[in-house]
Amino acid sequence: MKYLLFASLIVSLFWSCDTAPAEASLDMSQYPTELVKVLDAHGGLNTWRDQRALSYEIVKEGQNELQQIDLQTRRERIEAADFKTGYDGEQFWLEADTSYSGNPVFYHNLMFYFYAMPFVLADDGIVHGGTEPLVYDSVSYPGIRISYEEGVGVSSQDEYYLHYDAETYEMTWLGYTVTYFSGQKADKVSWIRYDDWQTFSGVKLPKSMEWYKVEEGKITEPRRRRSFDQVTLSAEPFADEIFAPTADAEIVEQ
Numbered sequence: 001m002k003y004l005l006f007a008s009l010i011v012s013l014f015w016s017c018d019t020a021p022a023e024a025s026l027d028m029s030q031y032p033t034e035l036v037k038v039l040d041a042h043g044g045l046n047t048w049r050d051q052r053a054l055s056y057e058i059v060k061e062g063q064n065e066l067q068q069i070d071l072q073t074r075r076e077r078i079e080a081a082d083f084k085t086g087y088d089g090e091q092f093w094l095e096a097d098t099s100y101s102g103n104p105v106f107y108h109n110l111m112f113y114f115y116a117m118p119f120v121l122a123d124d125g126i127v128h129g130g131t132e133p134l135v136y137d138s139v140s141y142p143g144i145r146i147s148y149e150e151g152v153g154v155s156s157q158d159e160y161y162l163h164y165d166a167e168t169y170e171m172t173w174l175g176y177t178v179t180y181f182s183g184q185k186a187d188k189v190s191w192i193r194y195d196d197w198q199t200f201s202g203v204k205l206p207k208s209m210e211w212y213k214v215e216e217g218k219i220t221e222p223r224r225r226r227s228f229d230q231v232t233l234s235a236e237p238f239a240d241e242i243f244a245p246t247a248d249a250e251i252v253e254q
Contacts, residue, residue, distance in 0.1 A: 093245035
């Protein structure tokens with residue numbers, strides 16, 4: 001599917017968390033100090049969890065792709081040139097023309113999780129640990145390793161690596177492995193660079209992100225950038241009808 005070819009993609013994050021409504025004050029002691037500093041550099045976890053509705057367009061040739069997400073339930077609606085799909089909290093649905101060949105279950109929350117970094121790395125079922133700094137262009141970026149408790153999500157063997165600016169604690173790199181298709185622990189790490197931020201409702205989110213080539217385990221050069229437009233972030237929830245199947249949609253088996 002043309003909407004999935006631009007990156008090797010992750011899945012286990014997407015299923016681990018139907019987030020409960022935010023409390024007035026979170027117990028941040030459950031997270032590593034370094035992660036708390038990264039979250040604070042992006043507006044703070046409390047600020048993020050006070051939000052309910054996120055909408056953005058992924059810039060593409062021909063027609064942008066609109067994505068709308070309920071941040072507390074992870075319900076979703078996606079509209080593109082040749083398909084509409086969504087998750088209403090119980091079932092997946094799809095309305096598409098004959099050119100569509102993707103997997104709406106796989107695509108659920110896919111770009112949202114890349115876009116919502118680093119906040120989704122504070123979801124339930126995540127194990128945080130240490131990792132070696134990432135060195136790129138002679139600059140060293142400290143990091144945090146992310147793995148999953150057994151049985152969390154559909155790919156609990158996936159691993160992620162968040163690397164941040166040593167002075168500002170702003171997220172700079174995300175590394176990830178993919179185990180969804182093989183079910184086996186993977187050694188290959190793909191990398192995304194985050195260096196283009198904008199602020200909405202006190203939360204810092206990427207204006208764009210860039211996938212990099214990796215050769216013999218080394219990050220080399222940029223290969224593809226994705227940009228985001230028409231971003232809205234609000235404490236007011238979407239109407240439930242947004243996530244309901246369209247009149248011409250078919251229910252997709254998981």
